[in-house]
Amino acid sequence: MMIHDGHVHTPFCPHGSKDSFIKYCETAISHKLTGITFAEHAPLPRSFVDPTPLQDSGMSWDDLYTYLKEVRALKKEYKGHLNIYVGLEVDYIEGFEKETTDFLNEIGPSLDDSILSVHFLKLGTEYVCIDYSPDVFHYACNQLGSTEAVYELYYQTVLKSVKSNLGHYKPNRIGHMTLVRKFQKKFPIDRSFQTETSSILAEIKKKGYELDYNGAGYIKPLCREPYPYDSIIEETIKRNIPLVYGSDAHQASSLLNGYTELHPKSILAKPNPLRD
Numbered sequence: 001m002m003i004h005d006g007h008v009h010t011p012f013c014p015h016g017s018k019d020s021f022i023k024y025c026e027t028a029i030s031h032k033l034t035g036i037t038f039a040e041h042a043p044l045p046r047s048f049v050d051p052t053p054l055q056d057s058g059m060s061w062d063d064l065y066t067y068l069k070e071v072r073a074l075k076k077e078y079k080g081h082l083n084i085y086v087g088l089e090v091d092y093i094e095g096f097e098k099e100t101t102d103f104l105n106e107i108g109p110s111l112d113d114s115i116l117s118v119h120f121l122k123l124g125t126e127y128v129c130i131d132y133s134p135d136v137f138h139y140a141c142n143q144l145g146s147t148e149a150v151y152e153l154y155y156q157t158v159l160k161s162v163k164s165n166l167g168h169y170k171p172n173r174i175g176h177m178t179l180v181r182k183f184q185k186k187f188p189i190d191r192s193f194q195t196e197t198s199s200i201l202a203e204i205k206k207k208g209y210e211l212d213y214n215g216a217g218y219i220k221p222l223c224r225e226p227y228p229y230d231s232i233i234e235e236t237i238k239r240n241i242p243l244v245y246g247s248d249a250h251q252a253s254s255l256l257n258g259y260t261e262l263h264p265k266s267i268l269a270k271p272n273p274l275r276d
């Protein structure tokens, strides 16, 4: 099996487990993975106020350089056994494009791989972390008037993230593009969003990006499907968009999350290198 897990969190994640890097790497080797991308949540823009109760959505700024140093050291240590990519999961936050670009310009040269994800939605003057809890999701539905309106805004924001100009070091992989469905079993919708998801795929293709084929959704009790789900994957394959598997593991035992539910033939053996 040639599997690279392109979306793995680390002990630096403030809302994840404290499993050590070694534990992640040894577990990856025991699963016969060929490589992993450590893609910790990048620190959020300094002027952005994290709306989650513990403000723990991203890595702390104080940890950033230690994180990069430790992953670089592991990469050397495991050379020949496990291909370790130094990466980050970077948030696309509407209205914070300039700060995000400055951040990427500074940190981009140190990265092998990275993911651009939408977790925060702008509701008027406030932001919500849409995958935080069913209650927060429900709050967003009330604010916008319907569940469908939340979906619409999520997909619009993902489309903006793909189109956004975040400079030379913009990540070339779009994270969990259907994360808005994390609580779908509790908040069903009454229409298909195929037009919206197709526009996103068309733009991803145009830009030459990859898609995070994320197994975590399958594990979530209110979701039970990968991000993105099967019909989008079929379209992705038709459009010839590269898919990179991601477990989105926040603990070592979650490596390979949902993998058996995916369509393995369509998955790249490893991510494409970041453009240089």
Ligand SMILES: [Zn+2]
Binding pocket: 009, 013, 015, 016, 041, 250
């Ligand atoms: Zn996380």
Ligand SMILES: [Zn+2]
Binding pocket: 089, 117, 119, 175, 176
């Ligand atoms: Zn994420």
